Amino acid sequence: MPPRFPATRLDRPVSKEPDRLFAQPLSQVPDFAFNEDVVRVFPDMIKRSVPGYPTIVENLGVLAAQFAQPNTTLYDLGSSLGAVTQALRRHVRTEGCQVIAIDNSQAMVERCREYLNAQNSMFQELLPVTVIEGDILALDFEPASVIALNFTLQFIPPAQRLELLTRIHQALVPGGALILSEKLRFEDDQQHDLLTDLHIAFKRANGYSDLEIAQKRSAIENVMKPDSLEENRDRLLAAGFSKVVPWFQCLNFASMIALP
Ligand SMILES: Nc1ncnc2c1ncn2[C@@H]1O[C@H](C[S@+](CC[C@H]([NH3+])C(=O)[O-])CC(=O)[O-])[C@@H](O)[C@H]1O
Numbered sequence: 639m640p641p642r643f644p645a646t647r648l649d650r651p652v653s654k655e656p657d658r659l660f661a662q663p664l665s666q667v668p669d670f671a672f673n674e675d676v677v678r679v680f681p682d683m684i685k686r687s688v689p690g691y692p693t694i695v696e697n698l699g700v701l702a703a704q705f706a707q708p709n710t711t712l713y714d715l716g717s718s719l720g721a722v723t724q725a726l727r728r729h730v731r732t733e734g735c736q737v738i739a740i741d742n743s744q745a746m747v748e749r750c751r752e753y754l755n756a757q758n759s760m761f762q763e764l765l766p767v768t769v770i771e772g773d774i775l776a777l778d779f780e781p782a783s784v785i786a787l788n789f790t791l792q793f794i795p796p797a798q799r800l801e802l803l804t805r806i807h808q809a810l811v812p813g814g815a816l817i818l819s820e821k822l823r824f825e826d827d828q829q830h831d832l833l834t835d836l837h838i839a840f841k842r843a844n845g846y847s848d849l850e851i852a853q854k855r856s857a858i859e860n861v862m863k864p865d866s867l868e869e870n871r872d873r874l875l876a877a878g879f880s881k882v883v884p885w886f887q888c889l890n891f892a893s894m895i896a897l898p
């Protein structure tokens with residue numbers, strides 16, 4: 639019998655179940671939700687859907703090691719299965735730090751805890767971690783040096799994004815940073831259409847059919863609302879951040895560092 643969680647190149651045990659959630663024609667496509675069905679295929683889904691995702695996650699650990707300050711908290715907001723938390727723990731060795739991962743999907747949180755237990759049993763001297771099932775909009779932040787919002791803000795109702803970022807800014811200590819990754823929309827229609835077509839080509843190259851791509855798009859269109867890079871930058875500045883530095887973009891997915 640093969641082990642239930644074979645170790646990957648990154649020493650991270652992940653489900654290998656392929657994403658076929660939208661492969662059959664659905665008479666009505668329900669709104670996308672982070673439920674048990676999604677959790678089972680999530681590692682495959684996110685890798686085949688988000689160009690640059692593995693690079694962003696691994697380098698988030700590298701970036702975090704530069705910003706982590708002693709005796710502070712590192713947050714993984716909207717942690718899903720804890721890929722970012724695992725990267726933080728692979729890279730950050732700063733004295734007295736802890737990681738808090740939080741997600742409001744019970745199914746995600748349960749599986750995330752299993753994966754982090756597996757990481758605990760494979761490595762020593764990892765930062766302590768707490769996984770919370772809860773709403774990031776209701777979180778009381780501890781003094782923090784690294785806050786990761788890795789493809790989570792796009793699922794927060796647009797009217798609540800500025801207030802969340804303002805509270806994140808207030809929680810950050812000097813020398814810390816918010817790392818924000820988002821799908822982007824583009825203000826120039828031609829640029830938007832080109833990068834959207836290229837994203838569809840990326841998905842097709844990763845084995846998704848036209849039907850899967852179309853049904854997934856209609857599932858997410860009511861729940862995931864991307865902003866442009868300019869909107870993201872302006873909102874971060876309005877929240878009190880002093881500097882916004884994009885550090886990665888692959889097609890219509892980008893990640894930026896925001897300094898307090
Ligand atoms: N209000 C909320 N409070 C808490 N969690 C929330 C909220 N709204 C949505 N979520 C959670 O945010 C996560 C977004 S996925 C993040 C990927 C991960 N960061 C990764 O790097 O692998 C992005 C994607 O699937 O495109 C889901 O797990 C939601 O349950």
Ligand SMILES: O=C(O)C(=O)Cc1ccccc1
Nearest residue numbers: 683684687688821854858862
């Ligand atoms: O699949 C897409 O088109 C996306 O934009 C990204 C995504 C990835 C995983 C869950 C929801 C959205």
